[in-house]
Amino acid sequence: MRTEEPIRASERAIAFEGLRKTYVGPKGRRVEAVRGLTLTIRRGEFFGLLGPNGAGKTTTIGVIAGLVKPTGGRALVFGMDAVRDYRRVHKLVGVMPQEEALDSWFLNVREILIYNAGYFGIPPREARRRADALLRRFDLWDKRKSQVNELSGGMKRRLMLAKALIHDPEILILDEPTAGADVALRRQLWTLMRELNAQGKTVLLTTHYLEEAEELCGRVAILDRGELVAVGPPEELTKRVGGDVVELELDALPSALGSDKLKALAAKSGAALQDGRLVLPGTLEDPKVLEILSELARSGVKIRAIHARRSRLEDVFVELTKGLKS
Amino acid sequence: MSAPLETTPSDAAAAKKARISLQENAIGFYTLWKREMVRYLKDPLDTIAPPILSVVLFMLIFGLALGARLGEVEGVPYIQFMLPGLLLMSVILNSFYNPAYSVFQSRWQGNVFDFLSSPLSYTQMATAIIAAGVCRGLIVGAIVLGAAVLLTDLPFVHPPLVVLELLLVSVAFAGFGCVVGLWTKGWDGVNAVSIFLLDPLVMLGGVFYSLEMLEGVPVLEALTRWNPFTYLTGAFRYGVLGTSDVSPEPGLAMSALLALGMTLWAVVLFRRGYHLKS
Numbered sequence: 001m002r003t004e005e006p007i008r009a010s011e012r013a014i015a016f017e018g019l020r021k022t023y024v025g026p027k028g029r030r031v032e033a034v035r036g037l038t039l040t041i042r043r044g045e046f047f048g049l050l051g052p053n054g055a056g057k058t059t060t061i062g063v064i065a066g067l068v069k070p071t072g073g074r075a076l077v078f079g080m081d082a083v084r085d086y087r088r089v090h091k092l093v094g095v096m097p098q099e100e101a102l103d104s105w106f107l108n109v110r111e112i113l114i115y116n117a118g119y120f121g122i123p124p125r126e127a128r129r130r131a132d133a134l135l136r137r138f139d140l141w142d143k144r145k146s147q148v149n150e151l152s153g154g155m156k157r158r159l160m161l162a163k164a165l166i167h168d169p170e171i172l173i174l175d176e177p178t179a180g181a182d183v184a185l186r187r188q189l190w191t192l193m194r195e196l197n198a199q200g201k202t203v204l205l206t207t208h209y210l211e212e213a214e215e216l217c218g219r220v221a222i223l224d225r226g227e228l229v230a231v232g233p234p235e236e237l238t239k240r241v242g243g244d245v246v247e248l249e250l251d252a253l254p255s256a257l258g259s260d261k262l263k264a265l266a267a268k269s270g271a272a273l274q275d276g277r278l279v280l281p282g283t284l285e286d287p288k289v290l291e292i293l294s295e296l297a298r299s300g301v302k303i304r305a306i307h308a309r310r311s312r313l314e315d316v317f318v319e320l321t322k323g324l325k326s
Numbered sequence: 327m328s329a330p331l332e333t334t335p336s337d338a339a340a341a342k343k344a345r346i347s348l349q350e351n352a353i354g355f356y357t358l359w360k361r362e363m364v365r366y367l368k369d370p371l372d373t374i375a376p377p378i379l380s381v382v383l384f385m386l387i388f389g390l391a392l393g394a395r396l397g398e399v400e401g402v403p404y405i406q407f408m409l410p411g412l413l414l415m416s417v418i419l420n421s422f423y424n425p426a427y428s429v430f431q432s433r434w435q436g437n438v439f440d441f442l443s444s445p446l447s448y449t450q451m452a453t454a455i456i457a458a459g460v461c462r463g464l465i466v467g468a469i470v471l472g473a474a475v476l477l478t479d480l481p482f483v484h485p486p487l488v489v490l491e492l493l494l495v496s497v498a499f500a501g502f503g504c505v506v507g508l509w510t511k512g513w514d515g516v517n518a519v520s521i522f523l524l525d526p527l528v529m530l531g532g533v534f535y536s537l538e539m540l541e542g543v544p545v546l547e548a549l550t551r552w553n554p555f556t557y558l559t560g561a562f563r564y565g566v567l568g569t570s571d572v573s574p575e576p577g578l579a580m581s582a583l584l585a586l587g588m589t590l591w592a593v594v595l596f597r598r599g600y601h602l603k604s
Contacts, residue, residue, distance in 0.1 A: 009334045009337075010334040010336050010337075012334075012337075023604065043336070059604075062604070065439075065442070065443045066442045066443050066603070067439065067442055067443070067603055067604065068603060068604050069599055069603050069604070077340075078336070078337045078340035078341065078344075079334070079337035079340075079341070080337075080340075080341060080344065087346055087445040087446075087447055088341065088344035088345065088346065088445070089344070090443055090444055090445045091343075091344045091346065091445040092340060092343065092344050093443075095439075095443050097436075097439055099436055100436065101435075101436035101437050101439040101440065102436075102437060105435075106364060106365055106368045106369065107361075107364075115357055115360075115361055115440075116440055116444075118353055118354065118356070118357025118358075118360075119354050119357055119358065119440060119441060119444035119445070119446055120350070120354070120444055120445060121346060121347070121349065121350025121351065121353045121354045121445065122350075122353065123349075123353060124353075163440075170340060170343070
């Protein structure tokens with residue numbers, strides 16, 4: 001499943017080469033967060049890094065952001081090593097972290113942006129001009145004199161995005177930018193992200209919202225337990241998994257799969273549990289699907305609804321990262 | 327690890343855009359220094375007033391109320407003897423507190439991310455934070471001095487020594503504050519270092535008494551004699567009064583070593599990402 005077409009050197013924006021990160025926890029317990037990740041992201045691309053919690057997404061981008069020390073391999077940004085050449089790399093990259101990281105108690109919203117511009121060496125007058133432009137663009141102008149604790153969750157997200165853009169970076173790295181956001185904010189952030197990408201910025205997005213990745217990303221990579229398990233355009237990945245799926249809404253899950261025969265059938269057919277539904281690859285004419293349906297009926301499991309549809313990125317994700325095997 | 331990637335013309339163009347000019351370096355450093363300054367100047371009632379108030383109380387109680395009964399120490403009135411020590415104490419503690427609290431607060435609040443993901447070098451980060459600590463120490467010191475000259479005359483016999491010693495000591499303790507701010511895992515850590523290390527060293531470092539006054543109290547005399555703060559205070563007092571119970575050279579040398587050592591320690595910890603990076 002894990003494939004990647006060769007990318008010309010002149011097209012590279014970010015290249016991870018055998019990147020590794022091992023954390024040493026309490027009592028010397030070692031956790032391999034990233035295991036030899038090799039991946040290239042093109043200039044101008046909208047790229048999604050997907051994976052369940054603990055897959056190593058935040059650790060991977062943390063190496064570029066200067067927050068994580070890799071234990072092996074390297075991350076290159078336009079050919080520059082993110083560790084050795086961190087200053088120049090940081091100048092080209094804007095990062096919006098997952099956690100709120102705002103200088104909150106003595107700077108107001110406008111000052112936060114101006115100070116951030118200063119860290120990037122932008123002269124005060126230009127810093128003020130850029131801060132004001134971003135405040136207007138992100139609908140924060142009326143809140144420019146407010147403290148961070150006076151902002152709503154959505155405003156804080158927009159401020160963090162504005163902060164990542166204050167130095168006009170070539171690459172924008174967004175770590176779960178819409179996590180916990182309501183639908184309206186999510187749509188608003190999507191529009192902003194699309195606009196930025198359309199302006200030529202390379203966007204690297206981590207998300208566990210597959211709908212978001214499908215909607216925005218030209219290519220995605222799926223990480224699982226620190227390893228790259230798939231990379232490619234979302235539509236290609238879904239084709240590779242198999243175009244059609246049958247979704248069953250059952251009365252009881254997972255006890256519905258209690259019988260050994262049913263378990264064996266489900267595993268054989270590549271079935272997966274998704275949000276309380278049983279998803280079977282194939283169509284309603286597929287013998288394996290029919291066999292499972294009849295076995296469920298024999299076991300007395302009530303089927304509330306059957307949906308036949310084309311597979312989505314979510315199906316790929318579930319099959320590659322958990323499925324029934326785990 | 328895979329073979330090195332060749333540099334393409336587009337990489338070279340990006341590298342050119344990523345170059346950091348001297349002006350950008352200066353603006354980055356200045357901005358972080360300014361942030362640290364604004365952090366405590368925005369709320370002077372919380373940051374500047376309390377240490378000044380406590381020093382002024384020390385002056386009134388020990389200098390005026392009790393000092394008159396103590397007569398002369400080292401050939402000068404007690405209040406004159408005590409004031410240089412008190413001034414140095416306030417510089418030491420304020421230089422320490424600013425970076426210690428600020429660095430820990432930035433880690434705790436998460437906004438240390440702003441510096442770490444910026445093009446600031448680790449040396450710039452450490453030295454800008456230390457420089458702001460030095461400024462806070464000197465600002466508080468200047469205000470305490472203003473209050474002191476209202477109470478008594480201070481002759482400032484060796485001004486260059488006074489300035490040099492103040493600068494070195496404030497750099498040393500701002501550097502130490504930076505280290506403590508990185509090391510501590512909670513607010514209590516900064517307080518613990520202050521209460522269990524700095525306060526006893528300062529109090530037993532000849533601020534309020536001379537070695538001569540300790541004759542017959544061997545434990546206290548030994549503690550004071552082995553305390554490096556005695557020599558820092560002694561050097562400063564010599565600069566201000568032209569007299570001291572210890573010669574100024576060891577204190578000056580110690581201050582220079584501490585200033586250099588603590589600054590380097592802070593820079594090394596920043597470079598290693600100690601408690602900053604995972």
